[in-house]
Amino acid sequence: MAPKILNYYAGGNTARGFHDLFSSTLERLDRIFILKGGPGTGKSTLMKKIGEKWGEKYDIEYIHCSADYGSIDGVIIPSLSVGVVDGTAPHVIEPKYPGIVEEYVNLGESWDSEKLQDHKGEVVRLKAAIKDCYDEAYKLFKEALYIHDEWENIYISNLNTTKANKLTSNLIQDFFGHLSLNKKASVTHRFLGAATPDGAKDFIPNLTEDIAKRYFIKGRPGTGKSTMLKKMAKAAEEKGIDVEQYHCGFDPNSLDMLIFRELSLAIFDSTAPHEHFPSRAGDEVIDMYEEIVEPGTDEKYADEIEQFQTAYSEKMKEAISKLKKSHSLRMELESHYIDAVDFTKVEQKQAEIEEEIARLER
Numbered sequence: 337m338a339p340k341i342l343n344y345y346a347g348g349n350t351a352r353g354f355h356d357l358f359s360s361t362l363e364r365l366d367r368i369f370i371l372k373g374g375p376g377t378g379k380s381t382l383m384k385k386i387g388e389k390w391g392e393k394y395d396i397e398y399i400h401c402s403a404d405y406g407s408i409d410g411v412i413i414p415s416l417s418v419g420v421v422d423g424t425a426p427h428v429i430e431p432k433y434p435g436i437v438e439e440y441v442n443l444g445e446s447w448d449s450e451k452l453q454d455h456k457g458e459v460v461r462l463k464a465a466i467k468d469c470y471d472e473a474y475k476l477f478k479e480a481l482y483i484h485d486e487w488e489n490i491y492i493s494n495l496n497t498t499k500a501n502k503l504t505s506n507l508i509q510d511f512f513g514h515l516s517l518n519k520k521a522s523v524t525h526r527f528l529g530a531a532t533p534d535g536a537k538d539f540i541p542n543l544t545e546d547i548a549k550r551y552f553i554k555g556r557p558g559t560g561k562s563t564m565l566k567k568m569a570k571a572a573e574e575k576g577i578d579v580e581q582y583h584c585g586f587d588p589n590s591l592d593m594l595i596f597r598e599l600s601l602a603i604f605d606s607t608a609p610h611e612h613f614p615s616r617a618g619d620e621v622i623d624m625y626e627e628i629v630e631p632g633t634d635e636k637y638a639d640e641i642e643q644f645q646t647a648y649s650e651k652m653k654e655a656i657s658k659l660k661k662s663h664s665l666r667m668e669l670e671s672h673y674i675d676a677v678d679f680t681k682v683e684q685k686q687a688e689i690e691e692e693i694a695r696l697e698r
Contacts, residue, residue, distance in 0.1 A: 340546070341387075342397045343539040345527035347409060347427045348585045349402050349659060351481035353474050354426040355588040358410075360525035361399065362419060362429070365412065366437060367696065369689050370423035373443030375666060376673030378682045379422045380407040382443075385686060386420055387411040390693065402530035402585075404663060405537055416696045420689060441689060446681035447673060455672040462669040469662035476655035477531070480648050481587060487644035488558025490637045494630040495560060503627055504564045507551075508571045511601060517576035523569075528582040528592035529610050533663035535656055536585070536609035543582075543595065544602045548618050552606035555624030556634075561605045562590040564624075568603065569594055 347356035362368055371379045380401065387396050390413050399410035399421065410421035423429035423440070431438030452459070529538030544550055553561050562584070569591065572579045582593035582604070593604030603622075606612050614621060625634075634641065 339391055339393060340395045341391060341542070342395070343400060343542050344397070344582075345402055345530045345539075345585065346399045347402055348527045348530040348588070349470070349473060349477070350531070350584075350588050351474075351477040351586055352588060354470070356427045357525045357527065357583065357588075358399075358421065358427055358429060360523075361410075361412070362421065364414075364417070364522075364524075365419045366417040367692070368418070368429075368431075368438045369420040369441050369692070370429050370431065370438055371420065371441050371443055372423055374424075374447070374673050376670030377443040377446060377677055378679060379424075379443060380404075380409075382682060382686045382689075383408055383411040383420050383422070386690065386693070389690065390416075400530070400537075400539075402532055403659075403666065405532045405534045413693070416693065418693055418696055441685055443682055443685060446678050446685070447676045448678065449676075451676035452672070455676075459669065459672055462665050462672075466662050466665045466669065469658045469665065473655045473658035473662070476651050476658065477586070480651035480655065483644055483648045483651060484557055484586075487641065487648060490640060490644075491556050491558035491625075491629055491633065494633040495558070496628050496630070499628040500560045500564070503622075503624075504567050507564070507603075507622075508568055511568065511596070511599070511603075512571060512575055512577065515575060515577070517598075519576045521573040521576050522578040523573055524580045526580065526582050527585050527588075528604070529585040531585055531652075531656060531659065533656070533660040538585075538610040540593070540604060540606075540610060540612055543593075544604075546600075547595065547597075547602045548600040549602070550614075550619050551601075551603040552612065552614055552619065552621045553604060553624060554606060554621055556607075556629070559624035559629055561607075561624055562592070565591040565594055565603065565605075572596060 346358045346361045347354065371382070373379060387398060390396065394413050394415050397412040397414065398408050401407040401409045409427060410419055412419040421429060529536055555561055569579050569581055577596055578598055580595040581591055584590040584592045592610065593602065595602045
């Protein structure tokens with residue numbers, strides 16, 4: 337069987353600022369190489385090359401970058417319990433067991449500081465402008481969340497709690513029955529998707545491609561999707577069932593997807609901006625609006641819903657435009673570093689990491 341590649345996010349631009357779940361992703365590893373160095377020093381390219389090399393014979397996980405859809409923040413080889421990650425801001429990674437588990441790799445050694453000094457004024461200006469873009473984006477995301485909360489209240493006030501609890505209980509019974517595994521459950525936290533300069537992105541098809549049974553949750557804001565998933569995750573953990581918990585890229589306090597790989601089951605919020613539809617045998621839709629919301633709610637509050645939907649959409653578009661601008665500025669910033677980097681030194685660092693990984697195979 338050919339090796340598999342999993343793609344996901346461990347950090348995101350959210351309504352609560354930049355939020356990362358790297359610790360959950362990395363805690364299972366015995367060896368972690370933490371890359372340090374400025375923009376344009378080839379961190380993403382280095383990690384992709386390592387992924388391509390070991391991906392010929394091992395399953396690989398790519399942690400994608402929310403700041404740049406084409407870049408990655410990390411590569412993991414689970415069977416070797418090793419990972420290489422970008423440990424620079426905003427996802428600064430501090431070692432718990434330096435030299436034993438984690439090791440810093442300083443790509444800053446590859447640049448010519450004198451050349452960078454020539455661009456100091458531009459670098460300072462660009463970094464400040466990028467920070468302003470992110471600050472504005474997070475402010476807009478926060479405002480969008482307030483609007484979303486008001487939108488949710490319409491459905492929360494018309495939701496049948498008894499039916500919601502019964503639906504959740506029935507699903508837990510269908511999923512797990514009387515199953516109880518004699519082990520401690522492995523719980524991993526990731527993001528379902530991310531707000532990127534190119535808009536909302538997710539990897540649901542990739543993450544669930546080997547899952548036999550997929551449940552697509554449809555509904556409206558405030559119809560209890562996240563609450564149901566949290567209860568299911570808790571029930572699975574109590575039964576010793578491993579669970580991958582995928583948080584909402586907009587509000588990290590909410591859950592959008594659970595995957596139980598031992599059971600070949602997945603259940604996820606399949607509404608915009610991560611809307612997907614059944615496409616194969618084993619796919620099933622759960623419509624929260626039809627199941628637990630008072631009939632006619634959409635029609636009764638049509639005007640208010642339209643206002644919230646429009647206002648929310650406008651805030652989100654404006655926030656994404658700030659991320660897009662930050663990306664353009666970041667490309668300009670990287671160009672100054674690229675001009676000052678000796679990439680033969682970066683390649684040497686890559687060779688040293690590869691040599692260490694090769695030792696783990698012996």
